[in-house]
Amino acid sequence: MNFKYFYLYILVVAFSCSPKTTMKSEDNMSNAPVSLMTIGNEEVYADEFLHIISKNRSFLEKEGTISKADFEENFDLFVNFKLKVKEAENRGLHQTEEFDREFSMFKEDLIKPYLIKNSLQEGELMKAYNRMQEIVKASHILLQFPTNATREDTIAVYRMAQKLKNQADEGEDFNELAFVHSEDPSAKENKGNLGYFTALQMVHQFEDATYGLKIGEVSDPILTDYGYHIIRLEDRKPNPGEIRVSHILIRSQSSDPVTEERILRKVSEIYQELQKPESVWEEVCAQYSEDQGTRNTGGLLPFIGIGSVIPEFERVAFSLNEIGEISPPAKTPYGYHIIRLEEKRPLPPFEEMEALIKSKILRDSRSSLIQSQVASIQKARYQFSENETLVDSLETLFDKNSRNEAIEKVNNAQLNDRIIFSAGGVDRTVQDLLDYMLTSGQIVRVGNKNLLTAWYEKYVENMLNQAEENDLASNNKEYQLTLKEYRDGIMLFTLMNENVWQKALEDSLGQVDFYEKHKDRYQWKERTEAIIVKMTKDEFTPSVRRFLSDKKYQDNLVNRLENTFLNDNPLAFTIDKDVFEMESHPILSRAIANKAFQEVKANNAIYFVLLGNKLPPGNKKFEETRGKVIQDFQEYLDQSLLDTLKSNYTVRINEEEKNRVYELVTKK
Template structure:
């Protein structure tokens, strides 16, 4: 988040900071809402004031309620806030391109929790996390489609899948069927066995089917991008979480029996060596492991969960129970391993895993399924009705003509004002669609279905999203008030930046004049030139004290002190030298200003002081206090702006409405 965005957030939370407080709405609701304020000709309702107040308090108990003074102060601040927003609007700050860009960026984030998509996404996140509490073991048979498969080819593959399912259910060995018929290249080795896995480790359709089975059950054919799968669930058990292991590896060469026999003898000798009480794992690993990436770090591997490594390695690693326990040699595709358990932990809480789960879901096929559900729910909720005949006619125009000629052709056919579809009974015309494609504000990937279908699907999606946003603004008070809060916050930032902050920073003459007119604010109290030595080591204190006790504060004293002591021991003490106000400095205010040298004990540490010339009280130079002048000048400009705004805009307060709010939020 940029500094500017942070400032906007701070401004919109000017009255408070907690976003989840509640107002007892039934107390405040009225069939005919009346404004709390009228500023100029704009009505401002109680709900907006209460929305801001409720950021810090719930007003459900007496302890949370305001005092009368707090209520009046907050109301005054709110009026000033609305005055500034009104002025920003009158200056046209809500019409500039930068405002639109900032507001759209904030809206994009603010609307997310309120959308249909968010609730569906949250459901998928929780479903995935709940599934992650288990691991399942399954085998599968994959039947792929031939290249350029026809509809008849697809049906034939499906029927073959059904045939194999029936054979397996009739008693045929599932793994032998996989070895004979599966198009998965690994099936020749593993006979279709996938080992254990959990959620988000397989494509969604496969995962969904596997987790719906009971051990021993065989699924109906499951279609994925790889083809049709028949899945047999073999086991399901609680997820053991993650483990951290280290290993020693002796590599083998595939298909070389001599290499494998030599590796087996070597790993056996290493295992024997590790059984000796005097053996040290790290030393043995460094001497013999052939995993060059880990041999010098004790063979340490990253945390692993079920399904993250080769099944043979995983099976042995997860069978270890005690930290430091060492496995017998285990063979994998890489060679022979000896595995040591270093640590284990259960599956993390949902809050810790939410971001990672969401990232995975948004990258897999689930995201497309969620979007399909969103569109279906939006179409139902907002009364989507399409003109199928017209859509086909426009599609034909796009298919048979150059895109540059589309508008002219459609215009000749008198179709520009024809309705492609309606949402909430509002038409979207052919002209609207053409304008949408020409605006080129959307990132549309052209699929195999062609230019028109790709753009038309995006047009429907954007139109439905706009309808959902409009519905939220009209019917969801929480969203509407939140959007208004941030909109007004951006305008407030723009106004303050233009009329107060930047003006005070850039107006050097104004700074000088303000300084001169308010010189009484910028006065030094009595000061003294001082060298302050804070001891870091008490054993050096006597020598330093002896050195300083008869010295005057001369310009070279600090250098002499450093050369005498710090060259030998840089941590003996720290020093600071300058002109300080006696009353304001935490050390000097405890000192005796009449003594040139003195030693003090502050917070258990020895401190030596050498005092020099005193400087009487008097005015500061502008350069000495410029930062404070600018800060005060900004405060002055803001107060002056509010004073002028109160003259320029008539403010009327509805006393009856104010009293109603007062009775709700004030502790009496």
């Protein structure tokens, strides 16, 4: 996340990080709009305080309640937060182009969990994951439509599909029917048998039909983009998860029987070699495998699941049971494989697979289905009504004329002000549609559709989405509060950056002035010159100990030490030379103050310490403490800003409402 946005988030929720509390939903409060406080002329309500105080908290825990002191601290922070937001509004920080750009970006992300589309997507994600718990084996017969098929052609294909379904139901061999009638090119080899697969590996209509069958049951004709399918479910069983295998490949794509025989003999000899106790898989693989990408890494392949590799390989790989088990040679279109099982793992939990499942769903036809369902729900919810006669008239105009000519005819026919549809209580006119076509910048794929139809459908989709967004902003309390939280947060960030953070960083004169006025804050305690040698290679410890044992602290000792040992062995030890406050130093605090050379053991390491002169307590120079000065200067500027705001705005607290909120957050 961008640092600015991370800081913005921290700002908004910072005051909700004190001890955990337990609270009931704000819905339990009275529906009467009683304000919690007023700042200037603006009323602030309890639901906003409750929403923000609940950020990053576990309110469902039964143990512990928030103390009165913690509640008061959180409440004071909330008041300060609202004071700063009020000042930001009065300065117009919500009216800048930068604010609009950032707030729009946040809104786009914030609204997603509340949308109809999101709930439907979540349902599809979970349905797909639940189906992934099983693998199914199916056979099918595919009947395709002729090129440029007419309605009569479509009906004829459907009747043929229905006939084949009836024949299968009457006991005819399904796979023989597939061999004779299926137009799937693979049917001549596999008689329609597709092997095992799981969710998201077939088009969704095919998947839906297959998972809805019982073993041995034959489906009604199922329409997909490929044609009509008749499906027979052969088997279903729990998903074995994923496996990782390595392989040795000997390529064989020759039609010459003599060559094929020689290759098969070679593979058999390699397999026999692997049966010997002294054989090493990685060595045999490096010597013989013809998979150039894996031969030098023991033939190791990525994890695979059912339906993710060619059936011939999958069938043998998933038949292996014990880690290290080696298969006999298996023939695939690529040649002969000898496969070894390396690892097994179950299907990952939903949280790990969610992103992958979502990306697959959004890439296949399910995304169109979801959008169609979204539109149906939106139309019902927002009282969508359409002037179908007007739409038909416009489609005719755009069908028979170029876009510019059609628009001119619309203008001449004075159709511009006619209402084409209504949604969410808002009427949309023909001119609104034309303006959208000309100025929206949208990319609309026309495909086989009429130009007007493609643009009209896109415009309706956008206006329905806008109606849903307006509805959420008006009626969904949680969304309203979340939106307000981020709106206020963006303004707050800008205000604080201009008046506190960036100002403190850039105002070098202000930093020095603050330091001069508060020197008493920046004091050294008693310090000692010291050289600290941390041994990182145990074998050098005795020689370094002998070298240092008769030495005293000297400025040139570090160079002598480095030249003696580190030129040839740069990782033998590390050296730290400085003036330290002994009592707060993690190593020196363990040392004896008046002993010149000593050995300290800490954190499983040996340290050699040489102590020099002691320095009395005194002021830190500005350069020595600039970071702490800037931090304190920021706190000073923040407090000064708050003091100014508290004098500029009158804050009135509704103590009765405040007490009711306190009872709410402490009630179990």
